[in-house]
Amino acid sequence: MSTLDPGFDLLLEDGPVLVVNKPGGVATQAPPGIDSLEARIKAFLKERDNKPGKVYLGVPHRLDRPSTGAMVFAKHSRAARRLAEQFEGRMVQKTYLAVVAGEVIPEQGTWIDHLRKIPDVAQAEIVAADHPEGRQAVLHYEVVGRLSSPQAKPGATVLKIKLETGRMHQVRVQSSSRGHPLWGDTQYGSDVPFGPQTDDPRQRWIALHAWQLAFRHPMTHQEISIEAPRPEPWSSIEVS
Numbered sequence: 001m002s003t004l005d006p007g008f009d010l011l012l013e014d015g016p017v018l019v020v021n022k023p024g025g026v027a028t029q030a031p032p033g034i035d036s037l038e039a040r041i042k043a044f045l046k047e048r049d050n051k052p053g054k055v056y057l058g059v060p061h062r063l064d065r066p067s068t069g070a071m072v073f074a075k076h077s078r079a080a081r082r083l084a085e086q087f088e089g090r091m092v093q094k095t096y097l098a099v100v101a102g103e104v105i106p107e108q109g110t111w112i113d114h115l116r117k118i119p120d121v122a123q124a125e126i127v128a129a130d131h132p133e134g135r136q137a138v139l140h141y142e143v144v145g146r147l148s149s150p151q152a153k154p155g156a157t158v159l160k161i162k163l164e165t166g167r168m169h170q171v172r173v174q175s176s177s178r179g180h181p182l183w184g185d186t187q188y189g190s191d192v193p194f195g196p197q198t199d200d201p202r203q204r205w206i207a208l209h210a211w212q213l214a215f216r217h218p219m220t221h222q223e224i225s226i227e228a229p230r231p232e233p234w235s236s237i238e239v240s
Helices: 037-048 077-088 170-177
Strands: 009-014 017-022 068-074 093-101 108-117 124-127 135-147 156-163 208-216 223-227
Touching (some): 009 223, 017 037, 017 223, 037 068, 068 077, 077 208, 093 170
Antiparallel strands (some): 108 124, 108 135, 135 156
C-alpha cells in the first residue's frame, strides 16, 4: 500500500477510470516540473502501482485552478478519447455549487450569454451575439440557500448550477456580469475572501465546487454518477 499523500481525494477507480476531488488553488495541468493535479495523480499511480517509466493519464476536461470538485481522468488513451467525446457531445452532466454576492432573483432561471477569451490574458468576457469570437454560454441555476452575515454584506446566495455549455470561466463571468461575483473571485470583482488565505494569488480559492458528475463508463458503458464532498471552507454553508 502506498504511503504517499497524493494531494487529492480519490473518489472512484473503475478500470481505466479515475474520479478525484480536486483541491482548490491547484492547476489541472501545468508544464513539467510545476505542481498540478495531473502531476500529483501520475506520481501517485507510479508509486502505488510500481510503474516503470512514464505514466499515461488522459485529461478529458478541466477545472479552473481556484475551484474544487469532481474530475474524471483516464489511465489509457482509448478511455480518454471516449470520455473526451462525451464532454464534446455534451453528454456529461455537470452540477456545481457556487456562493455569489447579493440576492439572486428569481429562485431559478437560465442565463444565456456569448463569451470570448480575451487575447493573451487568462480571462473571458461577455460580447455581443454577433461577435466573431463569441461562443454561446448557457447555464441553469437554482437557489439552494441564502446567507446573511457581516462577512456577506449585502448578503449572498448559494446556487446549484447545471452547465449546458463549458466555456472558459463561464460560471464566474456570467455571475459577475449580473452583479453577483463568486466569493473569493477577485479576478471578476469579489471583495469577500474564501478558503485558505495566502499571499500567492495562484493558491487562492473561489466558492465554486464541481459537486456532481455523471457520465458513461468509457469501456462498460454503465452510468456513473459521483458526488464530490464539499471541502472545509464549505462546512458552515448550508445547502437545501
